[in-house]
Amino acid sequence: MTAKLSDRATGQALEPVVPTSATPKKRRGYWFDFNQSLPVNQRLILGAVGWVAFFLLWQITAQMDLAPDRLYPGPVAVFDSLKTLFLEQNFLSDVISSITRIVASFVIAVLIALPLGLLMGSFARVDGVLNPLLGAWRYLPAPAFIPLLLMWLGTGNSQKITLLLMGVVFFLVIMLADVTRQTPKVLIETAKTLGGGRRIILWTVLFRHSLPGYVDTCRQMLAVSWTYLVIAEIVAATDGIGAMMMRAKRFVHVDDIMAGIVTIGVLGLLFDVLFRLIYRKCFPYLGRSHS
Amino acid sequence: MPSSNGLSISNVGKTFRSGGRDIQALENISLELPAGKVGVLLGPSGCGKSTLLRMVAGLENPSEGTITLNGRAVDQPGRDRGMVFQDYTSFPWLSVKDNVAYGLRINSDRSALNEGTVEHFIRAVGLEKFADAYPHQLSGGMRQRVAIARTLANYPELLLMDEPFGALDPETRWQMQDLLLGIVRKERTSVMVVSHDIEEALYLGDVVFFLSRHPGRLKEVIHTDFKSALPPNDREAFLQSEEYRRLELHIRRLMQDEGRDAA
Structure with a gap:
């Protein structure tokens, strides 16, 4: 029972009274009612159940001789090779170059997309010019530009960062513009009748109202960035997580390839958690209900 | 005429x-x-x-x-000509105090800010205990009080x-x-x-x-x-x-x- 009643006079939440002596009788349909909200510890347990089941299934199928161990290693073998990679093969420097590429390209993408998205979401005439143009660019697959980028920029970091940038920047502009456009008109009109000029309203209402939405959009687009990373590092790269995986393929080190996949997954998750923390720390006024 | x-x-x-x-x-x-x-x-x-x-x-x-x-x-x-709308228009990212001060701040009205105008109107609408609260913690009536105080503090x-x-x-x-x-x-x-x-x-x-x-x-x-x-x-x-x-x-x-x- 997490429903809260709101006391109109004080705005404080009142917890419903729950009998404490006898254990409450479980209603029919207790396990699978619609729209239930679960306490945190139960969510953690359920999440762990999913993961443990996955690893068990993986380990069991790996031991069942469905495929040669070399081609289908179990989780234990993969974690072993992960340890070897970090301790003996300097995998950390690969990880660091990958993170550097992601962060550099994403910072540039945000620096380009934020002003454009803010202006497009605020002014219909800016949107009228840029939306048809940038909206169309979204549908051009970034990897299709690899041959061009290789010729223009060579095989170095700038080519990889440009590819990552192209993969996210167009989506980012359109999505940030959408977030900006959701600013309630009545807030803008209130600011106008309080004497706010265009520049002041742009910053103190539209930008400020959209800020949580911007952070959330960046969190989602960063996940897309990680998918382009592997593509960028598979082509003519000497370092990075993707490059390591391509080297491993040449020697049929499937456990190393899987270790690379796991590393990317964990890193992606860590960045996601980081953005969620920023969101919660910076926007306490949204409350828990996100209303 | x-x-x-x-x-x-x-x-x-x-x-x-x-x-x-x-x-x-x-x-x-x-x-x-x-x-x-x-x-x-x-x-x-x-x-x-x-x-x-x-x-x-x-x-x-x-x-x-x-x-x-x-x-x-x-x-x-x-x-x-300050306007109060039917919809709740408190800026959710500003506390009650900062909402009421918003108009004076964007107009750089230093003297009104220093004279305690904000506190005066927060008191006038009876929200002095909630000066540091955020709008999502307030009831509908209290949010309209914020909107009224914010508009009046701007001396329309x-x-x-x-x-x-x-x-x-x-x-x-x-x-x-x-x-x-x-x-x-x-x-x-x-x-x-x-x-x-x-x-x-x-x-x-x-x-x-x-x-x-x-x-x-x-x-x-x-x-x-x-x-x-x-x-x-x-x-x-x-x-x-x-x-x-x-x-x-x-x-x-x-x-x-x-x-x-x-x-």
Whole structure:
């Protein structure tokens, strides 16, 4: 029972009274009612159940001789090779170059997309010019530009960062513009009748109202960035997580390839958690209900 | 002749284009609201009363006619005409205190900020205990108090309100009406309120402008001078007075006529 009643006079939440002596009788349909909200510890347990089941299934199928161990290693073998990679093969420097590429390209993408998205979401005439143009660019697959980028920029970091940038920047502009456009008109009109000029309203209402939405959009687009990373590092790269995986393929080190996949997954998750923390720390006024 | 003191609306009309057709929302409205008075725009839904208020705010432009406030023509929104909306408009990222200070900050009004204007109006609406709270922690009535304090702290020459208490439950609405009248009398602010509630209109207004619809026209101007003979802030006495009953019945009949025309 997490429903809260709101006391109109004080705005404080009142917890419903729950009998404490006898254990409450479980209603029919207790396990699978619609729209239930679960306490945190139960969510953690359920999440762990999913993961443990996955690893068990993986380990069991790996031991069942469905495929040669070399081609289908179990989780234990993969974690072993992960340890070897970090301790003996300097995998950390690969990880660091990958993170550097992601962060550099994403910072540039945000620096380009934020002003454009803010202006497009605020002014219909800016949107009228840029939306048809940038909206169309979204549908051009970034990897299709690899041959061009290789010729223009060579095989170095700038080519990889440009590819990552192209993969996210167009989506980012359109999505940030959408977030900006959701600013309630009545807030803008209130600011106008309080004497706010265009520049002041742009910053103190539209930008400020959209800020949580911007952070959330960046969190989602960063996940897309990680998918382009592997593509960028598979082509003519000497370092990075993707490059390591391509080297491993040449020697049929499937456990190393899987270790690379796991590393990317964990890193992606860590960045996601980081953005969620920023969101919660910076926007306490949204409350828990996100209303 | 429009007087130079107060709000003056002369021959104002508004035509919207919709689906290739012109729709006349307001036709030839002329009215005067002297400074320091409370005016109410009352009428059935669709009579264009909110549109008229938005034109006074400068958020929309009239198709014909002119609007002047204290002798100056209105053509865009400005600090002199602060508006309170029916929707909750507290900025969710600002505390109550910062919401109330918003208008003075964006106008760089250092002197008003230093003189304790913000604290004065937070006290006036009875939110001193909630000065550091965020809007999501407040009830609907409290959020409207924030909106009123924020608008008044900016010292508008005319306070505009578009059905400000329409979303509140009856008891809170009555409280807010008394609160508003108390502040407005003390600060001598001019107010124009849009309402569709007859009791609210007569209780708040010194002058009630009744608008008819399709197109919106000014049908009748009702003065509520009878209230000066009543004890102040006494809703019971107001509701039981003979004048109130007479005017309420009169306006109710006007409303019913409007309803019949529409049907």
